[in-house]
Amino acid sequence: MADLDLIMQALALTAIVLYLLPRVIGGRGATALPWIGAALLTGGIIIALVQTFFWFSK
Numbered sequence: 001m002a003d004l005d006l007i008m009q010a011l012a013l014t015a016i017v018l019y020l021l022p023r024v025i026g027g028r029g030a031t032a033l034p035w036i037g038a039a040l041l042t043g044g045i046i047i048a049l050v051q052t053f054f055w056f057s058k
Contacts (some may be wrong), residue, residue, distance in 0.1 A: 004047055005051075007044075007047060008044045008048055008051075011040045011041065011043055011044035011047070012041060012044050014037070014040050015037035015038065015040045015041040015044070016037070017037075018033045018034065018036050018037030018040070019034050019037045019038075021033050022034065022044070035057050043050050
C-alpha cells in the first residue's frame with residue numbers, strides 16, 4: 001500500500017504541473033495538457049477509492 005501512496009502523490013503533482021504548464025509555455029499544443037492532468041488526477045482518485053475499500057475490508 002505504500003507504493004500506492006507514492007503513486008497517488010506523483011499523479012497529483014504531475015496533474016498540477018500539467019494544469020499550470022500551458023500558462024507558462026502557451027501555444028496550441030499546450031491546450032491538451034490540462035485534460036491529461038485531469039485524467040491523471042482521476043486515476044489518483046480511483047486509486048484512493050480502491051485503497052480505501054481495501055482498508056475498510058480488513
